[in-house]
Amino acid sequence: MANSQSLLIRQAEIILPDNQLIVGDVLVENGKITTVDTHITHNTPIREIDAQGLTLLPGVIDPQVHFREPGLEYKEDLFTASCACAKGGVTSFLEMPNTKPLTINQSALDDKLQRAASKCVVNYGFFIGATGDNLAELLTVKPTCGIKIFMGSMHGQLLVSQEEILEGIFAQGNRLIAVHAEDQTRINHRRQQFAGIEDVSIHSQIQDNEAALLATKLALKLSKKYQRRLHILHLSTGEEAELLREEKPSWVTAEVTPQHLFLNTSAYQTIGSLAQMNPPLRSPKDNQILWQALLDGVIDFIATDHAPHTLAEKAQVYPNTPSGMPGVETSLPLMLTAAKEGKCTVSQVANWMSTAVAKGYGIENKGQITPGYDADLVLVDLVNYRQVKREELLTKCGWSPFEGWNLTGWPVITIVGGDMVYEQGKLNTQVRGKALNFKE
Numbered sequence: 001m002a003n004s005q006s007l008l009i010r011q012a013e014i015i016l017p018d019n020q021l022i023v024g025d026v027l028v029e030n031g032k033i034t035t036v037d038t039h040i041t042h043n044t045p046i047r048e049i050d051a052q053g054l055t056l057l058p059g060v061i062d063p064q065v066h067f068r069e070p071g072l073e074y075k076e077d078l079f080t081a082s083c084a085c086a087k088g089g090v091t092s093f094l095e096m097p098n099t100k101p102l103t104i105n106q107s108a109l110d111d112k113l114q115r116a117a118s119k120c121v122v123n124y125g126f127f128i129g130a131t132g133d134n135l136a137e138l139l140t141v142k143p144t145c146g147i148k149i150f151m152g153s154m155h156g157q158l159l160v161s162q163e164e165i166l167e168g169i170f171a172q173g174n175r176l177i178a179v180h181a182e183d184q185t186r187i188n189h190r191r192q193q194f195a196g197i198e199d200v201s202i203h204s205q206i207q208d209n210e211a212a213l214l215a216t217k218l219a220l221k222l223s224k225k226y227q228r229r230l231h232i233l234h235l236s237t238g239e240e241a242e243l244l245r246e247e248k249p250s251w252v253t254a255e256v257t258p259q260h261l262f263l264n265t266s267a268y269q270t271i272g273s274l275a276q277m278n279p280p281l282r283s284p285k286d287n288q289i290l291w292q293a294l295l296d297g298v299i300d301f302i303a304t305d306h307a308p309h310t311l312a313e314k315a316q317v318y319p320n321t322p323s324g325m326p327g328v329e330t331s332l333p334l335m336l337t338a339a340k341e342g343k344c345t346v347s348q349v350a351n352w353m354s355t356a357v358a359k360g361y362g363i364e365n366k367g368q369i370t371p372g373y374d375a376d377l378v379l380v381d382l383v384n385y386r387q388v389k390r391e392e393l394l395t396k397c398g399w400s401p402f403e404g405w406n407l408t409g410w411p412v413i414t415i416v417g418g419d420m421v422y423e424q425g426k427l428n429t430q431v432r433g434k435a436l437n438f439k440e
């Protein structure tokens with residue numbers, strides 16, 4: 001195991017809850033934050049980090065990732081993905097059920113938890129996937145961050161697109177339901193309509209804004225009918241954002257990915273099928289409306305939807321190219337670069353990427369730099385800029401849609417449960433994260 005020693009972080013710019021900010025010290029003992037003050041005196045010998053000129057944020061909690069283990073380890077595995085997390089300042093992740101076998105019952109969940117305990121260098125939680133005939137499991141398995149429903153953009157057992165089956169899931173229990181909201185009937189129809197087109201940019205027209213809006217409307221309708229806790233994953237269109245602006249019950253949350261904030265359909269010209277994801281990239285106007293919705297609190301948090309595929313898979317011809325992009329190594333620098341450019345504040349980034357996620361998923365004692373909270377922290381450099389370079393990436397897939405982008409806010413040190421898991425470019429692979437607990 002790692003060096004669970006006491007740590008004193010000295011003279012960092014500390015991002016505190018509720019938009020507060022101080023320059024000061026943070027004392028970490030036994031994996032917890034014990035004191036936050038402008039100056040902490042400590043008599044016994046202790047490891048000190050001189051953090052002058054650096055900014056300390058709560059570690060990122062990424063609420064939507066696909067880490068491919070078990071079954072698809074040639075794309076990514078829990079070790080490589082968690083190392084990429086540590087480098088990106090992500091100290092906890094919530095992982096999706098579309099692995100092999102699917103995470104649709106207690107034994108598959110237990111298997112993932114065991115694998116994660118043995119190899120993850122950051123903290124972990126897993127979704128249980130709805131199949132339409134595993135209602136009993138959806139109600140009883142634990143620990144899980146919630147039920148994932150693919151309303152569209154999926155095939156096989158995990159596709160649950162019929163309203164009456166969806167209603168059966170919304171009607172029973174009170175566990176969080178997270179939806180991938182795209183309307184499969186419309187997608188199927190448009191696939192036929194555009195069949196034979198090999199230009200990957202057609203992807204955004206096949207799975208268009210209307211397909212996303214239809215499914216989001218249905219999920220909202222069911223959530224309202226049963227007052228069921230709903231989370232809308234990777235919101236991608238201006239139309240959905242405006243709908244939520246009009247009618248968003250207090251028990252509904254939504255997230256957006258950096259891809260849908262920073263990229264749009266013009267990316268097909270520059271990076272081709274690397275830009276293919278579900279839901280697809282949209283227009284610059286959608287980027288703008290999503291940003292505004294995030295700033296206004298209509299969208300609650302940022303998730304990467306880290307979905308690695310190999311370059312060989314991505315080099316096939318559309319529609320054989322798989323959808324998805326990696327993201328855990330670049331999400332924090334992308335958002336902090338936006339903050340430096342004046343699009344938002346660093347405190348807002350900390351809220352969207354950590355504090356609000358912990359609240360939304362009922363993850364206790366995480367997401368804030370407050371005494372008593374777990375010492376999951378990231379120290380970033382908001383002065384220097386560095387390009388995203390393919391050869392520096394730790395994700396097994398080995399590419400990023402943001403290669404060449406010049407970003408600031410790169411993590412210098414990442415701390416998980418008081419252990420330094422990443423420091424100045426070096427990983428401590430002895431560190432192990434813990435299973436997250438979710439208050440229901």
Ligand code: DOR
Nearest residue numbers: 066277278279307323324
């Ligand atoms: O683009 C995507 N890829 N969206 C998803 O919802 C699934 C993911 C994957 O697993 O590859």
